[in-house]
Amino acid sequence: MTDTQPARVRPARRGPERREAICDAVFELLGEVGYDRMTMDAVAARAHASKATIYRTWPDKPDLVAEALTHHFGGAPEAPDTGTLRGDLMALTNFACEMCNSADGEVLAGVVTAAARNPALGRTLRECVYEAKHILHETIIGRAVKRGEVDPNLDPDLLHEVFHSLVLARRLETCEPLDEAFAKHVVDDILLPVLTHSAR
């Protein structure tokens, strides 16, 4: 392109298309520069949107990041239904390991560490990412209750808490791989004993 060539005119984006462009810009920038260094100016430039438009819908940076994560990950994945609690837990853990090892996992790890230093981002992140997972864990535990594998009074949040803590610590702190061997260890040595001990 030369200086004399006229700038290409972009048609104004509206509604869902504009939201998608903004969410994609946020997600890309989170991966490239991280939460702390991502500015509203950069988001606006990348999404070809005005800052006023962005601020009108998402007044705060944490809101914008929550929107982008929800858009990108699209709520909770469908609960695995293998016919046994062990099978469901293996599917859940393998899925989480794959996610952690992907480029998406890198972005999410960056947001989680930023959230540790930013309470507003932390609250938003818990609401949008972790609370969306609640239904998934409730479904897995509900099916196990029906099969008599776990106590009907078991709180599904216990699965969420233990599972999430183990994967988070492995991802953020140890340099050890999130692989099939780790998934088996989590399920057989930790999750199954925790979830089934009161049913025995």
Added chain:
Amino acid sequence: MTDTQPARVRPARRGPERREAICDAVFELLGEVGYDRMTMDAVAARAHASKATIYRTWPDKPDLVAEALTHHFGGAPEAPDTGTLRGDLMALTNFACEMCNSADGEVLAGVVTAAARNPALGRTLRECVYEAKHILHETIIGRAVKRGEVDPNLDPDLLHEVFHSLVLARRLETCEPLDEAFAKHVVDDILLPVLTHSAR
């Protein structure tokens, strides 16, 4: 102090006293400005030491932080010995909760989140803080094996992994308190089932 007053001459510090001054300076600065913004210049100024002296002994910033943490926390605390596995685990968990709630916990949380973005710091941190705890967990599990409360083949690292992950996630991610109720939940709902299930 006025401009005309002569600067107070400090005697040069040697050996252990100098090491202590440097470690204290590092720990204070970690609390005040965090790992990323702590500079060797600031450490040297605070400790009244030359940068050359510091670099000679601790060529990298992670080494210096490891030294300061080891100096401050003084290795692993003595293992609790209450006569039961449950009693020992409650003492361990209450101690960790108190630490997390203190100013020291704030400094440590800052270093842990910095380590998630800095592999060299992460490796050093694991060696100095977590591996020092290994003896503590081995002692607790060893006593429980003698009392017949756990399987003699149980890997003490399982206690370390589960305990550490739960406390870390609670401290970094949820805004919920690290209190007596949390300690009871960790011990009764998670640690005891995980550690004792293969002995039953």
